[in-house]
Amino acid sequence: MQPHEVEQAAIRRGTMRRWLLSAPALVIIFLASFGPLFVMLAFSVLEKGDYGGVKPWTFSFDGWANVFFQHDIFTGELGFADAHLSIFWRSVRLSIITTALTLVLGFPTAYFIATRPRKTREIWVFLVTIPFWTNLLIRTFAMQEVIRNEGVINTVAMRLGMISEPIQIMYTDWAVLFGMTYVYLPLMVLPLYASMEKLDFRLVEAAYDLYANRFKVLRRIILPLTKPGIIAGSILVFIPSLGAYVTPRVLGGGKNMMLGNLIGLQFGKGNNWPLGAAISITLMVVVMVALLVYVRATARAGGDDRGR
Amino acid sequence: MNSLKTALAAAGALLVASAAHAEGELNIFNWGDYTNPELIKKFEAAYDVKVTVTDYDSNSTALAKVRAGGHGFDIVVPSANYVPIWIKEGLLLEARPDQMENFKNVDERWVGVAWDPGRHYTVPWQWGLTGIGVNTSVYKGDINTSAIFLDPPEELAGKINVAPERNDVMYAAIKYLGGEWCTDDKVLLKKVYDKLVAAKTKWLAMDYSVTEKLPSGDYSAVYYWNGAIMRSRLKNPDIAFGYPKEGFPFFMDSVAILKDAKNPENAKLFMNFIMDPENAALISDFAKYSNGIKGSGEFMDEALKTAPELNVPAEFEAAGAFIEPCSPEVMELYTRIWTDISK
Structure with missing residues (x-):
């Protein structure tokens, strides 16, 4: 055997061993991520x-x-599925x-935290994560106490004489927006905080030295440099909002x-599992498109940096 | 609410305590907030059986879960329109409750039922109806009509909650417009659709939280189940109950044993147990629905015996009917209309 052949054999054995060692993890990842997807696809x-x-x-398709597309309930004509x-x-x-x-709401909050001294920053971040300790359902029901007709907002506003009748917030789109924004x-x-923490505030000072006003600093320095954080945050909020179930159910x-x-309706009382499965996959495709947009956008942002 | 919590805690403590020495087990799969813990406690003490109650929130959820297998339940409590499906799918044990000792107590009215003629599979749990609940401090007119939620009076507009139940709402709307349940008459169904779309703009919500929000004044009118409206009235005496004269649906949930039950003998004991009037009265005391067992009235709470929600006046008796299962085609049509109005 030539020396380089021995070396290649060793590399092959190494590769083989790595694959074998990671096989259990790969199998679990494959089953856990593609298994349910495959079931949904089959059902659809x-x-x-x-x-x-x-x-x-x-x-059946x-x-x-x-x-x-659906046949009109009454005329039987094929048209867009208006309800969906x-x-x-x-x-x-x-x-x-x-x-x-x-x-x-989040941008000023993150900016505030990022501009605190290093020690207190951690406390602020800790405070932001506290709501996660409570179950989503419980937070949503708590929200209901705040916005219902006899709830905190209406009671306080009526006591202060700002309104004479309670404002109907519950069961409107406003309530859903309110709840989702909070959650x-x-x-x-x-x-946002993660990207602002990395922000070099000497650049901000430099901009002020060059007679930029506050708005210009925000627009030309802070926003471009925190763009990855803005995009990541937007994606993280947009995706779960799109599939929200509890908040529209309880507050809407x-x-x-x-x-x-x-x-949920299609799998429950609607008795139409294939339609439910198809809508789920459609929702997933929309989320994937949103993610692709995100990846493209951040890649471009990175490219800009290198270009400069 | 506090007495309920205490009862639940007591039942929980008992479950733990009896786990150590119980002879056998019984796993009940029933609607949420529907099983009196005192009834369970009494059964456990009488037969030395450890009972576990698991909740579900709709007939389709229960059916899907049991059909999937590996559930471990012995008893299920499906509604009348779902019992034939459970039987047809071969999920129920033909336990022949009609040959059990206490069957003599079952009211004749509930023996020759369409969904289980002669009661070979099921025994009555509770029955009730979907009716109108109105806060009379807000509206003083006639409340014995579906117009309360289908053509709402001005005082109630924007303050109405309707049960998010396809069958109950479709039933009332079809009857209100002079049709028959299971109709596939497109002309009539178009009218039903238009009526529901117009009415929905006057509704506040389609939710299950009536026992809390009707008494509190968040809702001024509801189309909902009579027991829940009675529970609301006990908290707020301004609440009154109306029977929709155009037509309203009855429901009955019945106790059945699953074919793959692990504890069929304990389940049979339970079936016989709840046909005893004294025990049936416990069922009603808790959830405030009637139970279908003769002689249970004398053991019930005083409030139930005279409750206007539970004692259907003779003049409205004929307006009520059970919701029959329609053909899958008609059901699909109704689901489409339902999805469309809830968009």
């Missing part, structure tokens, strides 16, 4: 069972077709507004559905 192309479930080995599309649009709209609200705010603050009063509730 089967015919629906009469009272829930699916008929095994009876293939009705589930997929019905996500966007408006629910879809409501979800996207509320998620975008939630993202914007968390950004508006997802930490997911915006933390990545179940009157107007979001995508999560529509999927």
Whole structure:
């Protein structure tokens, strides 16, 4: 054997051993991430069972077709699935507004934390994470106590004479927005803080020295440098908002559905599992597209840095 | 609420205490907030059996879970319209409760039922109806009509909660517009659809939290189950109950034993146990629905015996009917309409 052959054999053995050692982890990752996905995919192309479930080995693309197109209930004409599309649009709209609200509230918060002395910063970050200790459902019910007609906001406003009748906030889109913004705010603050902590404040000082006003500093220095944090935070808020189930259910009063509730309905009382599976996968595709946009955007941001 | 908590805590403590020496087990799968802990305690003491109660929130959830297998439950409590599905799918044990000792106590009205003729599989748990609850300090007009939530009076607009139940709402709306349940008449269903879409703009919510928010004044009117409305009235005497004269649905949930039950003998003991009037009265005392066992009235709380929610007046008796299961095609049509109005 030539020396380089011995070396190659050793490398091969090393590679082999690495694969074998990581095999258990790979199998678990594969089963856990693709197994459920595969089940959903299979269910989405089967015919629906009469009272829930699916008929095994009876293939049908009705589930997929019905996500966007449906025969009109009364005339039988094929048209856009109006109900699904408006629910879809409501979800996207509320998620975008939630993202914007968390950004508006989270940006100054993160800036505030990042500009504290190093020791106190940790305390502030710790405070931001405290709500995670409580279950989402409980936080949502607590929110209900704040905004209901006899709740904190209305009672205080009426005592102060600002309003004479309680404002109906519960069971409106406002309540859903309010709840989602509260619940997802930490997911915006933390990545924003992470990127602001890295921000070199000497650049800010330099900008002031060059007669930039506050707004210009924000627009030309802070925003571009914290862009990765803004994008990461926005994605982290947008994705769970899109699939939110508990908040619209509890605060929205179940009157107007979001995508999560529509999927829940199909697997429950709607008895249409293939449609539910197809909508779930559609939701996942939307999330994946959002993630791709994110990756592209951050890659471009990185490229800009190198170009400069 | 506090007495409920105490009862639950007591039942929990008892479960733990009896776990050590119980002869056998019994796993009950029932609707949430529906099983009197005192009833369970009494059964455990009488037969030295450890009982575990698990909750579900809808017939379809229960069916899906049991159908998936590996559930470990012995007893399930499906609604009337779901019992034939459970039987057809071969999930229930033909336990022949009609041959049990206490079967003589079952009211004749609940023996020859359409969903289980002669009661070969199931025994009555509780029955009730979906009706109207109104806060009379807000609205003083006639409340014995579905118009309360389908053509809401001005005082109630924007203060109405409707049970998020496809069948109950569709039933009332179809009857209100003069149709029959299971109809596939598109002209009528279009009218039903338009009526529901218009009415929904006057609704505040479609939620299950009635026993809390009707008494508190968050809702001024509800279309909901009679027992929950009675529980609301006990907290706020302004609440009154109305029977929709155009038509309203009855429901009955019945106790059945699963075919793959691990403890079928204990389950049979439980079936016989709850047909005893004294025990049936305990069921009603807790959830405030009627139970279908003759002679249970004398053991019930005083408040239940005279409750306007539970004692259907003769003039409204004929307006009520059980919701039959329709063909899958019609059910799909109703689901489509339901999804469409909840968009």
